[in-house]
Amino acid sequence: xxxxxxxxxxxxxxxxxxxxxxxxxxxxxxxxxxxxxxxxxxxxxxxxxxxxxxxxxxxxxxxxxxxxxxxxxxxxxxxxxxxxxxxxxxxxxxxxxxxxxxxxxxxxxxxxxxxxxxxxxxxxxxxxxxxxxxxxxxxxxxxxxxxxxxxxxxxxxxxxxxxxxxxxxxxxxxxxxxxxxxxxxxxxxxxxxxxxxxxxxxxxxxxxxxxxxxxxxxxxxxxxxxxxxxxxxxxxxxxxxxxxxxxxxxxxxxxxxxxx
Amino acid sequence: xxxxxxxxxxxxxxxxxxxxxxxxxxxxxxxxxxxxxxxxxxxxxxxxxxxxxxxxxxxxxxxxxxxxxxxxxxxxxxxxxxxxxxxxxxxxxxxxxxxxxxxxxxxxxxxxxxxxxxxxxxxxxxxxxxxxxxxxxxxxxxxxxxxxxxxxxxxxxxxxxxxxxxxxxxxxxxxxxxxxxxxxxxxxxxxxxxxxxxxxxxxxxxxxxxxxxxxxxxxxxxxxxxxxxxxxxxxxxxxxxxxxxxxxxxxxxxxxxxxxxxxxxxxxxxxxxxxxxxxxxxxxxxxxxxxxxxxxxxxxxxxxxxxxxxxxxxxxxx
Amino acid sequence: xxxxxxxxxxxxxxxxxxxxxxxxxxxxxxxxxxxxxxxxxxxxxxxxxxxxxxxxxxxxxxxxxxxxxxxxxxxxxxxxxxxxxxxxxxxxxxxxxxxxxxxxxxxxxxxxxxxxxxxxxxxxxxxxxxxxxxxxxxxxxxxxxxxxxxxxxxxxxxxxxxxxxxxxxxxxxxxxxxxxxxxxxxxxxxxxxxxxxxxxxxxxxxxxxxxxxxxxxxxxxxxxxxxxxxxxxxxxxxxxxxxxxxx
Numbered sequence: 088x089x090x091x092x093x094x095x096x097x098x099x100x101x102x103x104x105x106x107x108x109x110x111x112x113x114x115x116x117x118x119x120x121x122x123x124x125x126x127x128x129x130x131x132x133x134x135x136x137x138x139x140x141x142x143x144x145x146x147x148x149x150x151x152x153x154x155x156x157x158x159x160x161x162x163x164x165x166x167x168x169x170x171x172x173x174x175x176x177x178x179x180x181x182x183x184x185x186x187x188x189x190x191x192x193x194x195x196x197x198x199x200x201x202x203x204x205x206x207x208x209x210x211x212x213x214x215x216x217x218x219x220x221x222x223x224x225x226x227x228x229x230x231x232x233x234x235x236x237x238x239x240x241x242x243x244x245x246x247x248x249x250x251x252x253x254x255x256x257x258x259x260x261x262x263x264x265x266x267x268x269x270x271x272x273x274x275x276x277x278x279x280x281x282x283x284x285x286x287x288x289x290x291x292x293x294x295x296x297x298x299x300x301x302x303x304x305x306x307x308x309x310x311x312x313x314x315x316x317x318x319x320x321x322x323x324x325x326x327x328x329x330x331x332x333x334x335x336x337x338x339x340x341x342x343x344x345x346x347x
Numbered sequence: 348x349x350x351x352x353x354x355x356x357x358x359x360x361x362x363x364x365x366x367x368x369x370x371x372x373x374x375x376x377x378x379x380x381x382x383x384x385x386x387x388x389x390x391x392x393x394x395x396x397x398x399x400x401x402x403x404x405x406x407x408x409x410x411x412x413x414x415x416x417x418x419x420x421x422x423x424x425x426x427x428x429x430x431x432x433x434x435x436x437x438x439x440x441x442x443x444x445x446x447x448x449x450x451x452x453x454x455x456x457x458x459x460x461x462x463x464x465x466x467x468x469x470x471x472x473x474x475x476x477x478x479x480x481x482x483x484x485x486x487x488x489x490x491x492x493x494x495x496x497x498x499x500x501x502x503x504x505x506x507x508x509x510x511x512x513x514x515x516x517x518x519x520x521x522x523x524x525x526x527x528x529x530x531x532x533x534x535x536x537x538x539x540x541x542x543x544x545x546x547x548x549x550x551x552x553x554x555x556x557x558x559x560x561x562x563x564x565x566x567x568x569x570x571x572x573x574x575x576x577x578x579x580x581x582x583x584x585x586x587x588x589x590x591x592x593x594x595x596x597x598x599x600x601x602x603x604x605x606x607x608x609x610x611x612x613x614x615x616x617x618x619x620x621x622x623x624x625x626x627x628x629x630x631x632x633x634x635x636x637x638x639x640x641x642x643x644x645x646x647x648x649x650x651x652x653x654x655x656x657x658x659x660x661x662x663x664x665x
Numbered sequence: 666x667x668x669x670x671x672x673x674x675x676x677x678x679x680x681x682x683x684x685x686x687x688x689x690x691x692x693x694x695x696x697x698x699x700x701x702x703x704x705x706x707x708x709x710x711x712x713x714x715x716x717x718x719x720x721x722x723x724x725x726x727x728x729x730x731x732x733x734x735x736x737x738x739x740x741x742x743x744x745x746x747x748x749x750x751x752x753x754x755x756x757x758x759x760x761x762x763x764x765x766x767x768x769x770x771x772x773x774x775x776x777x778x779x780x781x782x783x784x785x786x787x788x789x790x791x792x793x794x795x796x797x798x799x800x801x802x803x804x805x806x807x808x809x810x811x812x813x814x815x816x817x818x819x820x821x822x823x824x825x826x827x828x829x830x831x832x833x834x835x836x837x838x839x840x841x842x843x844x845x846x847x848x849x850x851x852x853x854x855x856x857x858x859x860x861x862x863x864x865x866x867x868x869x870x871x872x873x874x875x876x877x878x879x880x881x882x883x884x885x886x887x888x889x890x891x892x893x894x895x896x897x898x899x900x901x902x903x904x905x906x907x908x909x910x911x912x
Binding site (some may be wrong): 139 | 394400438441447448450454455458459461462463465466472473474513581588592622634636639640643646647648
């Protein structure tokens with residue numbers, strides 16, 4: 088949400104979509120790191136309930152502050168250059184902007200995978216997450232590392248929020264819907280597993296879209312119209328949660344649980 | 348015990364006082380507070396005593412509300428049927444959601460309960476036949492054989508149900524079941540190691556709490572004669588959690604105190620503007636959540652035992 | 666009465682228990698010793714049901730219990746105490762033991778009657794308090810007990826389930842000489858009610874109490890024998906005891 092709102096402001100300031108988005112990234116990362124240093128650090132040692140309530144409190148506070156600063160929504164229009172369709176195959180046209188989103192998504196996934204598995208920093212992060220004391224004992228500055236990780240997370244959120252903005256509205260609370268989806272993805276994919284997150288995200292996206300597109304039609308073939316038109320969309324809207332329930336039933340750890 | 352009795356006598360006299368000054372609005376408001384007290388208490392069972400951080404409790408309150416509402420909308424106005432059905436439906440929902448969610452722990456469990464609650468939200472949202480996202484308005488309240496449209500009568504019914512809920516919780520906590528549930532919260536591994544089938548007890552606790560939440564939901568629907576999907580939204584789950592932590596996690600009166608304080612403050616802030624504050628921040632009343640968030644954060648960081656905890660500490664040291 | 670056949674467990678690349686075959690006889694005190702990291706606690710975890718078996722089977726009184734959950738094994742008479750104290754810290758000593766007795770005696774799906782009204786439960790809990798040497802501390806919160814008292818409560822919780830075989834994982838961990846002496850006496854008394862599989866580092870206790878000793882090194886069981894012969898076993902001495910004990 089903050090990423091989207093910041094991008095909106097930067098785009099208005101600079102007049103350029105790309106510049107606006109690029110500026111929003113470090114700005115959001117900075118805010119994320121400030122948050123981590125000031126509040127989140129004190130929560131690492133606390134119990135789960137405290138962590139949940141504190142982050143919930145932060146959501147309430149940040150939502151209201153955003154409302155005070157920007158108002159309940161902001162505008163981030165799609166760049167004109169990307170607003171048309173692209174002809175992928177003869178007769179198959181696809182919106183250019185959505186192609187850009189796919190491209191950016193794939194790029195980010197690749198970058199993240201390389202970062203976490205192939206670089207020294209990524210290894211330090213995995214070590215710190217796996218055994219904090221040991222990593223500390225080996226001289227790793229865990230506090231700084233986790234702050235930076237959180238900042239990177241914030242940056243990624245900014246990318247997501249800014250890219251999403253032209254398609255859906257920039258409004259207070261937009262982050263929460265995505266948050267719940269992120270939970271579903273993580274649960275299905277497996278906590279702590281980047282590969283799991285990727286597979287989970289693709290799976291969730293596919294199931295959700297196909298479900299919404301075809302389930303009502305499928306229902307229409309087998310049930311009476313009155314039932315089909317009511318039940319079809321209803322079940323389609325919760326397909327991904329049913330998927331999550333099924334995955335949990337057979338593999339409570341998710342599809343690709345991280346080791347250790 | 349004596350203190351509780353005293354409080355209930357005061358609460359019982361309240362509407363008589365209010366009708367004497369001809370102000371029935373506050374009787375209705377108090378009913379609402381008492382209903383939320385029941386809801387928060389039901390969450391307190393699973394969260395405070397059971398140690399299960401369920402971030403989806405609104406799903407059960409909402410299920411109860413919707414089942415009760417749908418029955419009334421379809422012409423079944425008997426509260427005996429409607430409220431029982433609400434409790435049963437919530438219990439079943441809790442059983443289904445709990446059976447899957449309780450196989451996980453820690454952060455996983457929290458996220459999953461949240462996700463399932465949102466699932467219920469989207470499900471209800473897409474039920475166009477019963478109002479969809481605009482909600483469902485009811486023609487009448489449920490009736491118990493006598494008319495509950497009378498605010499004072501409704502208040503006494505709710506008060507009686509709150510008393511019953513708190514008493515049942517009291518007995519539950521001291522029973523064999525209660526001891527086991529609290530022990531599981533204290534040390535789940537050891538509980539299993541002394542021969543207790545932990546999962547079954549957690550699920551039972553989860554279901555009981557869900558059922559009680561469903562009752563609160565049914566009462567809520569009758570009270571406002573209106574229900575909409577927001578009653579299932581995760582922000583509602585969060586609100587209930589705030590009430591529990593505000594009032595005191597794992598303490599008998601925690602839910603009731605928390606509901607009273609939160610709803611009371613909300614009412615005071617929105618209906619009684621503070622002039623000097625309005626000068627500094629003209630729209631402050633619309634940004635109440637900022638205050639809630641700040642207070643919640645402060646409590647989590649500095650007074651995790653909530654208000655009941657603070658009171659207990661005062662009594663202990665005096 | 667307890668038979669382990671080729672029990673194995675690995676965590677990622679680390680082999681914690683490696684084809685362990687062990688037999689514990691009815692009525693004996695069987696000690697399990699070995700250097701740190703030998704896999705003793707992992708083995709205890711596998712026997713009690715907290716950890717799964719990657720290979721092998723466990724038979725208890727002739728029945729294959731390999732697939733039973735931990736609480737089912739406890740109900741069958743197999744209890745365990747923990748190396749790192751794991752008690753109900755915010756319960757009183759009496760309540761701790763009463764809970765274990767309650768777990769053993771009938772269903773706890775009773776929602777109305779207060780537990781405090783069950784005199785039989787608390788009578789048995791009180792006699793356990795005495796047996797563990799914790800008289801006078803029964804109403805103290807478990808968290809306020811001294812270390813040695815907590816270890817006694819730790820063992821008490823396992824015994825409260827009236828097991829036929831009790832797995833004691835380093836009951837004397839962190840104890841001074843006086844407390845250790847009392848724990849040794851206690852374990853000696855336990856022999857009358859249950860078979861004991863004792864994991865310990867305190868060699869004095871081991872040689873005083875054990876009928877037979879098994880030695881684990883690097884996840885493998887390298888010897889099982891009478892105490893005097895274990896002392897002389899060259900492999901054991903090389904791996905673990907060192908030559909001082911022989912002197």
